Amino acid sequence: MREGQWYPGNMARSVNQLRQDIKSVDIVIELLDARIPISSHNPLFARLLAEKKTLLLLHKADRADPDATGHWLSHFKERDQDAISFSIYDKQSINQLMRYLKREKSGKKRSRFRRPLRMMVVGIPNVGKSTLINYFLKKSAVKTGNQPGITRGRQWIRIHPEIELLDTPGILWPKITEDSSYPLAVVGAIPAGRYDLQNTVSWLINFYQENGIFSFMQKKYNGTGGQSEAGLLEDIAYKFGYLQSAGKPDLDRAAASLLHDFQEGALGRITLEEVPV
Template structure:
């Protein structure tokens, strides 16, 4: 799925991170516990690669506990990385951020002269603003169940010698892992104008059917789903939930919206859309396809089938204005 969603304020966020990272000791990246690989920003990884990292798997209460355990082990096995799982609706759980950050930068935060400077990042709608509100005990950051709410960086003092710098949610310009695009859309990380609900719902069913058939049957009172294709399954969901139009036809758009909503709010149960092994395979396939696509593009350019944009001409430096000669006496 080609998701291209990079509004202007996200360009500004990238610039802000590039400047801020020079003075940061630890980077917290919040990811969605239901799709940790897909919701980890590769652009952020590049920008912050030289800093210790705390991975926060948020919304663990919505994720499959077994999958979450696999992802925690995956991240904690990396050098310079810690990982914890959180549910930001629990005010006490949010305080668990402070200790691992201090462990990642043990020489900082011992005094106000050497405060621990932590930057928290994440894609839109991953729950970062809700977490910050819990940390400071008030509505310090805007929080809403939609992508791209927080727009400005802010600094929050969590305790003596601990500064937290918040940044707006940021996606990356081009998502090369097809399944990641679908998973991000299903989770609400991208705006609705960037994807087709029915396409996302069908891809979601393609994953749920072999992995969470019991949950589908229980939620929608379905029977014999093994014999149904994804389109037939979505139609059955819509019919059972009353998403009908004139002539007793199923409104497939409404059925798709219903399924996606039920996944987002946890009405289907605790579900994860990827394991570390699955995401690694998708990423390898995405990189291979992207390399092949780039190679074909270069071949077409060489053959003259694609017009390349001419390089901008450098403007010539202004000619020096000769000084007026002094009259000869």
């Protein structure tokens, strides 16, 4: 699959806009999917952000394996890269982010710029950028009434008296490589219909098998189909009545349903990419 193929808009234009926006902020928050910290990072961000202070948010951490997220945090710490485990459903992680930003702001006190700390959110599609921005937008609207610190031109959301967030996220599509295409499809970073469903689900089932957690899937669907992938998909089809006209199990619907359950967190908190050794 070619990069950018499924996203509207012109790649050069959005990268140029991103470059401009990055210039106008003090810090960039790059959202990674905590389940796939490797594949959800577009290497082009690293180049665009080379000179800029960056905070990584391991987003959707509520879906990832907490131990694996801990390993990722240590990994980044060893590399002097600031990173926070984050979920929009976890108030503590939101507080941690706010504490971090306030520290960043107070660290800049002596600077001749008295203006608020400015930041923006970047990440690949579906990683949770709008959710985070909307959270702050709602919150600041409640706090300050009708005019929540938004100025004209590029829009800024004042999320704290001394911290402003650009209301438009920077978007880059993921870089699809042989290694990253399945992880990206599995977490929902590639739109339905743009990847091979059966191969993707095969990859996911194989991940569970190789990591000794296949029984988790079997239990979930009252599996009697034994250890095989086909058996599992048949179990799912029969359990939910996904049948074709001749009463044969509809394995495509079963696969879609399995993937949906994974994305909803119904198949456990799973991290698909470990820290490289």
